[in-house]
């Protein structure tokens with residue numbers, strides 16, 4: 001089971017001043033932040049990434065870029081690819097109730113403080 005998180009961008013959409021949510025934009029691990037209203041995607045800089053904490057030891061995760069964005073816990077020697085913990089845009093669309101219910105394989109949490117360990121893999 002993949003556990004994914006709804007994570008909000010730091011800045012509102014320039015056009016409609018609504019929240020942006022990080023989504024996986026296409027295969028290969030690219031992530032964008034899309035406005036919930038106009039759905040316009042915005043490129044993600046590493047400084048835009050939210051602070052996340054290890055679900056195991058509560059240590060603040062280190063953000064780094066290795067082709068795509070990753071988080072790692074130095075304590076637990078675990079890393080997460082950011083694209084793996086955010087929903088695809090089409091999943092999010094469903095989550096907000098415009099279409100069919102979300103697939104059983106995906107659960108969403110609203111916390112910004114923990115990373116689900118089920119999304120982790122060892123280095």
Ligand SMILES: [Zn+2]
Pocket residue numbers: 013014015016017018035036037038039040
């Ligand atoms: Zn917008």
Ligand SMILES: [Zn+2]
Pocket residue numbers: 054055056057058059073074075076077
């Ligand atoms: Zn840890």
